[in-house]
Amino acid sequence: MSALSALAQHISRRPQRIALLAQIAEQGSISRAAKGVGMSYKAAWEAVDELNNLAGIPLVLRSVGGKGGGGAQLSAEGLRLLALYRRLEALQAELLQAAEDDADLRLLGRLMLRTSARNQLSGTVRAIRAQGRNDLVELELPGGLPLVAQITHASTQRLELALDRPAVALLKAGWIELHAAEAQLPAELNCLPGRIEAILEDPQGPSEVRLALPGGQTLCALVEPARLQALGLGVGNPALAAFAPQQVLLGTPP
Known part of the structure; x- marks a missing residue:
């Protein structure tokens, strides 16, 4: 199964996201597309981030404007994904007809779990190094x-991880620490460089900071406004996202 097919199956379980992509293609704007599908602007940004990250290449090309503004269009891969989804819809209809009873569908639902992790970064396994009962699994984004994840050896076997196989790194936004681009950090930490593309303030808690990574993926971190001010970080500034290998969860595509 190709990466695009796997992604199309993933979002087939979340049809609002396909509707969002279709609206972006039609409207040329994330904010207008969000209104068209009854989604908040923040949720639409999160959906676009997740889809771009899981695809490994941008499906939505954005130009950031003012608050709630900016233009957007689907990339060639995004347009291909829309066409593929429509083909999968037909196959899904055949599957529903073939299912013998509701128990079959409930079983499929249990096997297709969602995750609460804000960041889902697709990559390729490049190294697996034993460390006692654990393994250090290095992905190339x-x-x-x-990006290095520390998981148990049993998990490595259960996920059937192997060199050059695809995997998805799951990381909660609250686990990420943001630092200035020139910061010298411990070698054992994951340090991903990027540029701040958006800061969404929350009067009741930390701000949501979106860091655009060099490969087109987006990382979301929760950062207190006082820390952003102390670091002198704002939209457009380079920054480092740091987190421990123990904080990374791994998954494999179906």
Whole structure:
């Protein structure tokens, strides 16, 4: 199964996201597309981030404007994904007809779990190094960025991880620490460089900071406004996202 097919199956379980892509193609704007599908602007940005990250290449090309503004259009891969989804819809109808009873569908639902992790970064396994009962699994993200996860050896076997196989790194936004681009950090940490493309303030808690990574993926971190001010970080500034290998969860595509 190709990566695009796997992604189309993933979003077939979340049809509002396909509707969002279709609206972006028609409207040329994330904000207008969000209104068209009854989604908040923040949720639409999150959906676009997740889809771009899982695809490994941009499906939506954005130009950032003012608050709630900016233009957007689907890339060639995004347009291909829309066409593929429509083909999968037909196959899904055949599957529903073939299912013997509701128990079959409930079983499929349990096997297709969603995750609460804000960040889902697709990559390729480049190394697996034993460390006691654990393994250090190194992924290569788009753009050549390395990311290391520490998981148990049993998990490595259960996920059937192997060199050059695809995998998805799951990371909660609250686990990420943001630093200035020139910061010197411990070698054992994952340090992903990027540029801040958006800061969404929340009067009741930390701000949501979106960091555009070199390979086209987006990382979301929750950062207190006081820390952003102390670091002198704002939209357009380079920054480092740091987190421990133990904080990375891994998954494999179906």
